[in-house]
Amino acid sequence: xxxxxxxxxxxxxxxxxxxxxxxxxxxxxxxxxxxxxxxxxxxxxxxxxxxxxxxxxxxxxxxxxxxxxxxxxxxxxxxxxxxxxxxxxxxxxxxxxxxxxxxxxxxxxxxxxxx
Amino acid sequence: xxxxxxxxxxxxxxxxxxxxxxxxxxxxxxxxxxxxxxxxxxxxxxxxxxxxxxxxxxxxxxxxxxxxxxxxxxxxxxxxxxxxxxxxxxxxxxxxxxxxxxxxxxxxxxxxxxxx
Numbered sequence: 001x002x003x004x005x006x007x008x009x010x011x012x013x014x015x016x017x018x019x020x021x022x023x024x025x026x027x028x029x030x031x032x033x034x035x036x037x038x039x040x041x042x043x044x045x046x047x048x049x050x051x052x053x054x055x056x057x058x059x060x061x062x063x064x065x066x067x068x069x070x071x072x073x074x075x076x077x078x079x080x081x082x083x084x085x086x087x088x089x090x091x092x093x094x095x096x097x098x099x100x101x102x103x104x105x106x107x108x109x110x111x112x113x114x115x
Numbered sequence: 116x117x118x119x120x121x122x123x124x125x126x127x128x129x130x131x132x133x134x135x136x137x138x139x140x141x142x143x144x145x146x147x148x149x150x151x152x153x154x155x156x157x158x159x160x161x162x163x164x165x166x167x168x169x170x171x172x173x174x175x176x177x178x179x180x181x182x183x184x185x186x187x188x189x190x191x192x193x194x195x196x197x198x199x200x201x202x203x204x205x206x207x208x209x210x211x212x213x214x215x216x217x218x219x220x221x222x223x224x225x226x227x228x229x230x231x
Contacts, residue, residue: 034218043223093158101166103149104219106159
């Protein structure tokens, strides 16, 4: 149980376009989901906490207008990278938990390449 | 603020030998501690967690970790390493309070290489 599905796994887009990444909890409801960014051979940096039915909470230094988060249902959160630039190229990972005693489950990640 | 330190960027061990990946943490109150493993271009896979109870926690794939409150450590161990254990390992912590989900803070990661 506690499966998180993330799509797409890999996307290449042109500079200036927008890309949407989906994160779904398949067998549990998640009022909160987390979005991380990971640079090569580095740790995961929390970008924002996605809250169902309310605004996301962004970490310091993360542009709200660049990284739009929508958590419209208890099983789906989306991250949209708007007006993407090459420096946005990275590995993005989402996470959710049915409750801390169950641990945190991570999506398989999305490799974004902006050309 | 909560933080995690993984002092070793790289750990090399021969197959069949025991392995240890170190982790120390800082958090207010009681910690919830986690270990995850990541293979290239993949998400994180859960290995084990400490919430409460026995200080020695057993997890997936033969891994275990010992919670040491006085040393604020949560080192990952395995009695006999396999080549397939080679991967990137992350320790994570969150504040152990009840209520809604809280974000994890991750260590910098330790690349484990098991040599045949």
